[in-house]
Amino acid sequence: MASSTEQHDSDDGMDEFMDKFKTQRYKNAFSENSWEEEFNKVPMFMKTAPEEIDPQTYPELACLQAIIHDEDRPAEEQARSLKDEGNAFFKEKNYQKAILSYTTGLKKKCGDQDLNTVLLTNRAAAHFHLGNMRSALNDAAAAKKIKPDHLKALIRGVQCCIELHNFAEAVQWCDEGLKEHPNDKKLLELRAAADKHKRAAERDARKAKAKEKKLHSEKEALLAAIKDRGIKLLQPLKPRQQGSDSEDEGSSAAISQLSLDSLSSQEATGAHVFLDEQGSLHWPVLFLYPEHQQSDFISAFCENSSFIDHLAVMFGEELPPWDTDRKYNPQNLQVYFEDAKKETLYQVDPEMSLLKVLQHKRFFIKAGTPSFIVLSNGSSFRKQFLTEKKIQGL
Structure with a gap:
């Protein structure tokens, strides 16, 4: 056991160290005026990812990116890292960068079909939020082709069809999905909405066709009445007729x-x-x-x-x-x-x-x-x- 004298000497040394610590600034500390900006450069605490990653400005983030895009790693591992990167961009609503990450992940052509399905479905979601409905539908269809029972791909496909006013196709997507997920609430709701839109579109088409038929009959009757009276109408000249020397308005x-x-x-x-x-x-x-x-x-x-x-x-x-x-x-x-x-x-x-x-x-x-x-x-x-x-x- 240390003597009281030794304990006293140790305490005196600590006091001296603490006094010195109070009077000297830590060389690597954040500055008082810009600590929030510097704090945001730490990957773990970043609120948003920077548009361009400069290794000198963001050394830690550049290191993480290098790990993600390390071509020496297995294709599946790279694709999974790119999926995570895309998900991070997606959460920030940076859908264009998310699409780039998912696309790069798909280009790795890894053998994990579940992962590829997720990459396609996530890219479909990003396209959907950007309003690229046709691209979103194509990705959802590709994901469904790999895994016909993938619920998110099925739901996204239905939503795209509805936005594109392809209501009959939306009903078909729903019916295919309900075979695999007969009690899914979202699919049932979408099925009801798609069917309602489909019936309304068919009704509008019938009305438009009937109206067109009526107008056509009225126009035929009008032309017949003019013809019966012997009234002469000048036809608009076709481009090849204009400037012709043989033109005769009464011909x-x-x-x-x-x-x-x-x-x-x-x-x-x-x-x-x-x-x-x-x-x-x-x-x-x-x-x-x-x-x-x-x-x-x-x-x-x-x-x-x-x-x-x-x-x-x-x-x-x-x-x-x-x-x-x-x-x-x-x-x-x-x-x-x-x-x-x-x-x-x-x-x-x-x-x-x-x-x-x-x-x-x-x-x-x-x-x-x-x-x-x-x-x-x-x-x-x-x-x-x-x-x-x-x-x-x-």
């Missing part, structure tokens, strides 16, 4: 084939010809006033109505603001349609019905919208305008 080639293309006026006007329940056609009609560079648009001019019916409304009690000379009274107006090919104007009797004019042998409807020129009788502009054209009456 049989231009008007022989009635189609919906020749009724396309909605782009410019938002209206189109339609057949009402009584079997009458209503046309979108354009009135042009070249003297004032103005126009009027009638969205539904019934074929049985006369021009004066509309002119009396448009130029009735209130004349348009651009008519400063107050010349555009219904009784002063003259209506024409133009045969551009023959450079001829045909004067229209305002008492005529629209149908009567549309049936004229030189009237061709362009873009589904009949158009007419309106001039004021007695104006100097009218006289000058008409001298440049040939005039014919109906």
Whole structure:
């Protein structure tokens, strides 16, 4: 047993050491101002992995990475380390890096099929979170091919199919999975959801098909009504026809084939010809006033109505603001349609019905919208305008 004197000497030495320790700083200690940053460089305590691993900045982490990617180790061991690395990235929601790790692990081509299945399933999950549904589905299918009963692969495959609106395929995935896991709650829930979506999609498809069939019938009836009346529609020229010297707007080639293309006026006007329940056609009609560079648009001019019916409304009690000379009274107006090919104007009797004019042998409807020129009788502009054209009456 040590004497009291020896114990006293030992205590004196410790006191001296502790006094010295208090006055000197530890050379390898964290600094007071940056200890959190330095602490985060220790792999065990890192909150997030750095984008680039510099051996000088992160020596411990670089060492761990070197161990993970050591090509001298067995392929299975390398693949397992890469799976763990991918899982770490996945937990940090760094899905792109997780995919790279899982992909590198798969490239090791180890013989452990269970491990390969996990790598594929995990990569499918990473793709899923990035919105790469097709890639995720491909990985889930590859995992299922290796292990048909792998629950996570089955669930992920169903989820991808639903996101891709492949509801019938999603139901098929569920049915395959339920054979192996008949009581799995998640698969049962997904099966119910996929079936509901499938039935809704089939119902919508039936409605769309019925609507399309109805529209087609209505359009066929419309074209038949136009054809029966002898009304001529100008077809849009095909690219090879444009610029041809042999073009003739009134030729049989231009008007022989009635189609919906020749009724396309909605782009410019938002209206189109339609057949009402009584079997009458209503046309979108354009009135042009070249003297004032103005126009009027009638969205539904019934074929049985006369021009004066509309002119009396448009130029009735209130004349348009651009008519400063107050010349555009219904009784002063003259209506024409133009045969551009023959450079001829045909004067229209305002008492005529629209149908009567549309049936004229030189009237061709362009873009589904009949158009007419309106001039004021007695104006100097009218006289000058008409001298440049040939005039014919109906």
